Amino acid sequence: MRGPEPAQTLAETVAARIREQVISGMLTPGSHLSELTLSEELQVSRNTLREVFRLLTKEGLLRYEANRGVFVSTPSMSTIIDIYRVRRFIECSAMAQAHPRHPGARNMRAAVETAHHCREARDWLGVGSADIAFHAAVVELADSPRLSSFYAQISLELRLVFGLLQDPEFLHGPFIDQNLTILTELENGRPAVATEMLEAYLLRAERFILGAYARIAER
Amino acid sequence: MRGPEPAQTLAETVAARIREQVISGMLTPGSHLSELTLSEELQVSRNTLREVFRLLTKEGLLRYEANRGVFVSTPSMSTIIDIYRVRRFIECSAMAQAHPRHPGARNMRAAVETAHHCREARDWLGVGSADIAFHAAVVELADSPRLSSFYAQISLELRLVFGLLQDPEFLHGPFIDQNLTILTELENGRPAVATEMLEAYLLRAERFILGAYARIAER
DNA sequence: CATGTCTATAGTGTTGAACAATCAATGCAC
DNA sequence: GTGCATTGATTGTTCAACACTATAGACATG
Structure with missing residues (x-):
């Protein structure tokens, strides 16, 4: 890559x-x-x-x-909250206005497949990278270089959080299949449904991360 | 300030x-x-x-x-297009989910008043700054530090474009009053209407800027 | 023992000079 | 006029130095 x-x-x-x-x-x-x-x-x-x-x-x-x-940088809880607020903001808007045959969709599919391969190989860092690549591809749907580069930065900060949390299997495992479902909805011409699922995904992921963070922070 | x-x-x-x-x-x-x-x-x-x-x-x-x-940096047409795509993306989303009594709304009002004072004083650079401050305040409605700082960067690039175009009266004059109208709709608890007007505003502004740019570029 | 002051020290903030690497223009041969 | 080497200017990078700030340890005092 x-x-x-x-x-x-x-x-x-x-x-x-x-x-x-x-x-x-x-x-x-x-x-x-x-x-x-x-x-x-x-x-x-x-x-x-x-x-x-x-x-x-x-x-x-x-x-x-x-x-x-x-x-x-030491990410705090408010950092995580802000990151996910931005993610919902950008990813959902991008998805909502997406065309199913946009090049970004191809990249989404590639990322999903990479994630599955990595999961089979138990390469959890690879899974994490693929997950981030998937969502970067979502942002690509908006066709805006500036938005994409901004999102890349946000992703970097997010990886910092991931590194803090350890246990990548627990972190990424549950979310791989949801990406596929979201992609399928988009490809089948139901961007509205895909957007709804994406937002739910992001809300769930945020709670998930915040929980893990709280657990390691209270020691 | x-x-x-x-x-x-x-x-x-x-x-x-x-x-x-x-x-x-x-x-x-x-x-x-x-x-x-x-x-x-x-x-x-x-x-x-x-x-x-x-x-x-x-x-x-x-x-x-x-x-x-x-x-x-020399802004190109695609720069302008991208900047306005981002602006619509961010500002409209922020406005759509805004609460009328959010602190950002106060800053919007302050910016509108500054703009009017500057217009009376024929201080067109001041008008430009106030216009940008108004829209920065719109983004504040989203309560995201990262989004706000990203938007600040975009504003910087936009100012670069403005500098290229000269004639700030022509550039900003027509748009002052629309900001006030948008703000009023928000304050009166109609964020949906305000959002619609904001999007129309941004589309018009983009065409406006692109036109001015094309005119100076073809010499 | 607690507390506050002083001093030493390590680290950053900033500078100036130096040299290698690269680009742009010049001039020359053909 | 085109191709090519030389030259000059500018960037990329390093090094050594010094002023300034913060932190910790020594010391004196209560």
């Missing part, structure tokens, strides 16, 4: 790398990123690293504190 | 300054920003300036070209 991107600048390369480490949980929320330490570890200069930090801060993955440096 | 922000970092200060220059038209779309020249002009080091560039590039005001530097 990801080809070797051509002439990237070093800062973007490093940004991609840190992004990976953050959403894979290697860098845990709240931890401090020392400019000196990280620059040595990644073999880049402090200045370049600071450019990277600015990038990732705008993406919402990192958080600045004046004279104290950058930290990995 | 803007107090003296306290302990900002230098990069953010400079970013704010360049932002001003871009949306005020002092830096015209397409022009090249030389790192050396600008750093001397703004009395900051190249490194700091590059941090700023990364910031503003993420905001969509600047555009990178590998090994060629940064340029002020």
Whole structure:
């Protein structure tokens, strides 16, 4: 799914790398990123690293504190609530006005199939990625580059939450089949039904995530 | 409307300054920003300036070209179309689910009044700002920080378009009163009507802007 | 023992200079 | 006029330095 991107600048390369480490949980929320330490570890200069930090801060993955440096963002309950509010907002509107034969629908189907393969292989991280890809495809139905890129950011933050919650089988397992049902309704020319199901899906997922979050937060 | 922000970092200060220059038209779309020249002009080091560039590039005001530097973004027709698609998406959804006594409604009223004062004073830039503030307040009705900050970015790009088009009286004059009408409908507990009017407003505004753009583009 | 002040130290904020890599223009040969 | 090498300017990146801020530990005081 990801080809070797051509002439990237070093800062973007490093940004991609840190992004990976953050959403894979290697860098845990709240931890401090020392400019000196990280620059040595990644073999880049402090200045370049600071450019990277600015990038990732705008993406919402990192958080600045004046004279104290950058930290990995720590999603709170209100973060989760906001993310799902945005998701309902955008995904449902996109779905409601969708044409069944829109290219985005093809991507939705591809994502569903990937999710099933990954489930059979018990690759739960893959399932998570496929789930996110499915919903990104939903947003594509709106045909708006800006909306899609905004949604990509939201997805990043959501992955941060997922990393916090662990137990991806429990998180994603119940939702795979619902994506297929939603897609089927859309393909059969019933976008209104699909939209309704999507909203229900998102509300349920939000409660689900919030519950899991509360459970780990109260320790 | 803007107090003296306290302990900002230098990069953010400079970013704010360049932002001003871009949306005020002092830096015209397409022009090249030389790192050396600008750093001397703004009395900051190249490194700091590059941090700023990364910031503003993420905001969509600047555009990178590998090994060629940064340029002020040049909105195209598809940019305008996308911006208005997003606006209809977000503003209309926000309005449709709005409660008439939401704090955002107060900000809408304040913006309308500001717009009228500015019109009497023939301060057309002020009118433009107030118009944008009005619609930002509409988005506030959705109670989502992420949605609001995304919309703020879109507004920035829109201001870039406005700067390109000149003639702000012609641009904003016809739309002031419609904002008031929309607000009144909302306050009177008819959000559905307000939404309909808002969508019509946005469609008309889009055609309006596209027309003006086509006129200056064909020279 | 508790509390407040002071100082040392580690980390960030910012700068200036340096060098390699790349793009754009110039000039030259054909 | 076209193709090609040289040159100049600009970006990409690094490094070393210093001012400034915050945090922790030592110390004095009650």
